Amino acid sequence: MRQISVLRPGGFRALRIVEAAPPMPSPGMVVIDVDAAGVNFADCVARLGLYASSWRYAGWPFTPGFEVAGRVSALGEGVRGLEIGERVIALTRFGGYAEQVAVPRHQVFACPSRLTTPQAAGIAVVFLTAAYALDELAAPRPGSTVLVHSAAGGVGGALLQLARLRGIHAVGVVGSTHKLQAAKDAGAHAVIDASSENWFAAARHYAPNGYRAVFDANGLTLRQSLRLLAPMGRLVVYGAHGIIPRGGKLIGALAAMLRYALLPRFGALRLASENKSVMAFNLSYLFDEVSLLDRIMCSLLTDFEEGSLVPPPTRCYPFEQAGLAHRDVQSGLTIGKCVLTVGSVEANLTRRHP
Ligand SMILES: NC(=O)c1ccc[n+]([C@@H]2O[C@H](COP(=O)([O-])OP(=O)(O)OC[C@H]3O[C@@H](n4cnc5c(N)ncnc54)[C@H](OP(=O)(O)O)[C@@H]3O)[C@@H](O)[C@H]2O)c1
Structure with a gap:
């Protein structure tokens, strides 16, 4: 599977597509086929080598990305409440710019049905x-x-x-x-x-x-x-x-x-x-506050399901153009969210969650 890595701190060109071994579903983990990955301002700061938490949790080289939307492809031992093929969004403490991710169960949430895949990747x-x-x-x-x-x-x-x-x-x-x-x-x-x-x-x-x-x-x-x-x-x-x-x-x-x-x-x-x-x-630094994050996420996702919250304007970039997405986010001129799409942008835009 492909992922986007930063081999050493640098500008937009520091983002490189590399081949990596597919993640395995170890106990308690959920493997997700990623359809879209949110781009956050912090990803640009991490790429520049200025984000302390990326040094602490990911080291170098590292793959940026704090959030994805996609489909469950494998479940580790002990994982309950999810099914293969289910559409989900997940928080990832780095590693989200990838075709597949393995994420602890408590960081995975059912997708609000009103949202397209790119929208879903950009809300968490x-x-x-x-x-x-x-x-x-x-x-x-x-x-x-x-x-x-x-x-x-x-x-x-x-x-x-x-x-x-x-x-x-x-x-x-x-x-x-x-x-x-x-x-x-x-x-x-x-x-x-x-x-x-x-x-x-x-x-x-x-x-x-x-x-x-x-x-x-x-x-x-x-x-x-x-x-x-x-x-x-x-x-x-x-x-x-x-x-x-x-x-x-x-x-x-x-x-x-x-x-x-x-x-x-x-x-x-x-x-x-x-x-x-x-x-x-x-x-x-709050990813270990499991009950706090779960409470807030569940409340937010209910609001999205009911339509009282709506996704921000969302701009899509093909996975291969992560550098362009970083350029735009770092320009300070973007509105709402930027999202990388794996596979066809059009397919992702029209695919809603069941
Ligand atoms: N502490 C946390 O846990 C946490 C979590 C998520 C995000 N954040 C932080 O929250 C902020 C917003 O994040 P976001 O992902 O939602 O980004 P964003 O707001 O979509 O983009 C950043 C905005 O910052 C402004 N800006 C000011 N100086 C800038 C500069 N030198 N370069 C680029 N933009 C500049 C621009 O808006 P204006 O020109 O309109 O001001 C720009 O649109 C970032 O600082 C991010 O690191 C913190």
């Missing part, structure tokens, strides 16, 4: 991230106002949808004008275009008394995000994409390391005197 990571950030960490009450950075992206759009579902007013910030409509469609009460207005002043305008929570994976905006909080507000930090280069040269990784030094440090006592909290997380 961004909605899990958004739900953990919104419900477990920030926990704003219905009627409160929150600010979402990069609001037309994968996680940003998921945060907006979940906020709308929970009766929370969300103000979105986008980095390009062409993203305004997508953020509105996802549920933003107002959207700020940081490319044409002073986003900080506009954010103040929409919530003069401050925000109950700000969701920031940009990094370079953290200091301003903290200032925008109301007393008792929570800043949820889940990334630092602002320090990553938008182009494909490895030299950009060096620039990112320099920009890393510009990220703000927060003083605990100052936070205490302002009654503000900074919370942070990275899902890739």
Whole structure:
């Protein structure tokens, strides 16, 4: 079977298709024939060699990919509740860019029937991230106002949808004008275009008394995000994409390391005197929290089944064009999700889950 590996840190061309032995169904594991694999921003960071969790869990060379949609092809001993041929989505802590994956049973979920295969491959990571950030960490009450950075992206759009579902007013910030409509469609009460207005002043305008929570994976905006909080507000930090280069040269990784030094440090006592909290997380270190992830995933998938959540706009790339997908995601211009399809894109688009 084929998989896409990164042999050494690098630009878009560092993604190489290689042959590998098919995974075996060892006890407790589920082997899946992958039809589509979600592309996440973290995959680009890992490719550049800047993602600590890929060093920890995958090493080098490694195959990126945190999520897939496909069909169960083999079950290891002791696996219950799945059938051969069943359509599933799965969380993969690396390794998802492959024609076949072997995944622990608890990371495999039945596919919502409304979704096409590429849509199904692109919902798990961004909605899990958004739900953990919104419900477990920030926990704003219905009627409160929150600010979402990069609001037309994968996680940003998921945060907006979940906020709308929970009766929370969300103000979105986008980095390009062409993203305004997508953020509105996802549920933003107002959207700020940081490319044409002073986003900080506009954010103040929409919530003069401050925000109950700000969701920031940009990094370079953290200091301003903290200032925008109301007393008792929570800043949820889940990334630092602002320090990553938008182009494909490895030299950009060096620039990112320099920009890393510009990220703000927060003083605990100052936070205490302002009654503000900074919370942070990275899902890739939470895979052992089995019951937590299962509870959140099951709730999200029910919402997708019922249609109260809808997949983000999803753009497909053939498996062989993973480099192109990375180029686009790293450009910062994409809307919604990018997904790699194994086999024909058309077949995957028309194939819905039973
Ligand atoms: N902590 C976790 O567990 C976790 C899980 C999933 C994702 N994340 C993080 O959440 C963020 C969003 O992830 P995603 O996969 O959904 O990606 P995405 O939002 O679809 O794309 C990233 C967005 O970041 C903005 N951006 C700002 N500076 C950028 C740069 N230098 N290069 C590229 N984009 C830049 C762009 O939006 P604007 O220009 O509109 O701001 C871009 O659309 C990423 O930082 C990712 O690492 C964290």
